[in-house]
Amino acid sequence: MRIVIDGFGGDHAPLEPMRGAAQAVAELGVEMVVVGDSEKLENCAKENNIPLEGITIKHADSVIPVDEEPTKILKAYSDCSMAVGLKMVADGEADAFVSAGSTGALLAGGTFIVKRSKGIKRPVIATLVPTGGGKKFYLLIDSGANSDCRPEMLAQFAVMGTAYHKNMMGSTNPEVALINIGTEEHKGCELQQQSYQILKGMDIINFVGNIEARQLPLGGCDVAVCDGFTGNVVLKLTEGFSAYFTGVLKSIFYSNAATKMAYLLVKKQIAAFKKSVDYKEYGGAPILGVKKPVIKAHGSSDAKAFKNAIRQAKFCVEKNVCGEIESGVAQLKAGDEANA
Amino acid sequence: MRIVIDGFGGDHAPLEPMRGAAQAVAELGVEMVVVGDSEKLENCAKENNIPLEGITIKHADSVIPVDEEPTKILKAYSDCSMAVGLKMVADGEADAFVSAGSTGALLAGGTFIVKRSKGIKRPVIATLVPTGGGKKFYLLIDSGANSDCRPEMLAQFAVMGTAYHKNMMGSTNPEVALINIGTEEHKGCELQQQSYQILKGMDIINFVGNIEARQLPLGGCDVAVCDGFTGNVVLKLTEGFSAYFTGVLKSIFYSNAATKMAYLLVKKQIAAFKKSVDYKEYGGAPILGVKKPVIKAHGSSDAKAFKNAIRQAKFCVEKNVCGEIESGVAQLKAGDEANA
Incomplete structure (x- = not known):
């Protein structure tokens, strides 16, 4: 190859x-x-x-x-x-x-x-995002390629995300969710409302409904579908929180001699956490x-x-x-x- | 009263x-x-x-x-x-x-x-969101009232957010930014592109341009303006990350006897961090x-x-x-x- x-x-x-x-x-x-x-x-x-x-x-x-x-x-x-x-x-x-x-x-x-x-219809950028909870990560699709989307595009993103997840993560029936501002069918803008109806009727994916952004870092689904504007906001906010949290950890442990000693006791656990959220471990973002x-x-x-x-x-x-x-x-x- | x-x-x-x-x-x-x-x-x-x-x-x-x-x-x-x-x-x-x-x-x-x-035109929900960096928090407006917005609505949100920030936080010239997927003027969907042009021309607010979501948790502006769909995604993702980090901290310190001892050494710093992100300290979200x-x-x-x-x-x-x-x-x- x-x-x-x-x-x-x-x-x-x-x-x-x-x-x-x-x-x-x-x-x-x-x-x-x-x-x-x-x-x-x-x-x-x-x-x-x-x-x-x-x-x-x-x-x-x-x-x-x-x-x-x-x-x-x-x-x-x-x-x-x-x-x-x-x-x-x-x-x-x-x-x-x-x-x-x-x-x-x-x-x-x-x-x-x-x-x-x-x-x-439109190629898309998919990004694996690390999470807590039972799942190790979710696939965010579109994470920034197409700011403006039509519902049929989101339907294709769901299919592409499912195929990628199955083949690359070895999953059998990945849970696909639509990023929305509530779990009920009628929530969101026209794009989300119409996309929901299309996704619900597709038997070639495992659509589990809307997902609120709150559930994303907690491992709420395998494939999170959205337009590229929303996806890019989610991706960049995730990056911002990683930086923020790293700063918080630093300020906690750099406070004084006692906290520096504490750091030595949890060093291994912190390294494991950092590894779990390190993009370097996850490869890149495929253009699907x-x-x-x-x-x-x-x-x-x-x-x-x-x-x-x-x-x-x-x-x-x-x-x-x-x-x-x-x-x-x-x-x-x-x-x-x-x-x- | x-x-x-x-x-x-x-x-x-x-x-x-x-x-x-x-x-x-x-x-x-x-x-x-x-x-x-x-x-x-x-x-x-x-x-x-x-x-x-x-x-x-x-x-x-x-x-x-x-x-x-x-x-x-x-x-x-x-x-x-x-x-x-x-x-x-x-x-x-x-x-x-x-x-x-x-x-x-x-x-x-x-x-x-x-x-x-x-x-x-439309009342709006504004939420104070705690951040790291130099600023203690930013005002997210609209954080969920109006999923679909027109540019003139975002212009009003900027004015309302500025008035609220000035009076409630005692700031003199709060920095207003538009949440977008890039800092350049032409970035985003039609809503962001048109809103940028209106905000840029308003001399009654201190518009500092687009802000990427990555900068939000790092204290990138005082007032972050967006449609209610985007704002609700940002707000809920923020809540999700708080829960996620709390879980991470717990898993770090609950690993074994040594890490539990470490916790005692940083207890005060962790409590201070938790207080800094505790919504109970910040009151509620005003409907403006x-x-x-x-x-x-x-x-x-x-x-x-x-x-x-x-x-x-x-x-x-x-x-x-x-x-x-x-x-x-x-x-x-x-x-x-x-x-x-």
């Missing part, structure tokens, strides 16, 4: 993507392609003693800045590392793509270079609804986070997640036509 | 509202009216040795259930404790109203019994845009939480918050007309 990584995506490029690629070759048995300025990549490998065995360096002239208009990846930045990598995947030269660069550009590139799977696996790694990814995102890409290929999504959406369409 | 409390609102009615009213009389120097089944209220006072000095009991025949259709407060439940209390305030028999009953019913009752202030102060206390309020909500109501009366809001909205309208 051959996986491409954007050598110039993320805050710590090119060193960490290079190191992540080398770790993936050694530990996951995949072949890697690192895309970007080839001279810089080769120097980076040499200076840091990164073995290039199993790694191909593919040259790209430019890098698309994270704050650039995303669609510029198609024209003005069509020679950037992200675009060149995506083209390799689209052309069948590789099986999957990983980047920690601009989310918007990756979404635009995934949609128009790798292209949408058959029947997909495109023809080949495309994974968005966190902007601040280190080598380990890149390696885990590559592992996730590998797993997507092995499980044929893109194919499973396409057939799920075809089933949804067949159901709609039968009901029409 | 005379403040009315719903004797049958909340999970611990009528005991805790009664105790809260008695504490308010003793500590805040207000006159209280407790509304509800007078026999039950009198028995409750007798059985629990609650002094009735300074408290008038006003009879009401029924109680509106929390899951009842909110507008039923106007007809089917027009004799409920909440409706009777609101009527007293509307008729000038009292200065403000506090209830821990159904939020929807209180909003409907506030809007149609106490009535909207002049020029107000109605003619008299109406405060929604938390459903699980105890006597102390009720007393703090009554203190807040008293402060609203003293500061003439309703009048300040009305004149702020009149200024906004005058500005619009001057620009038209």
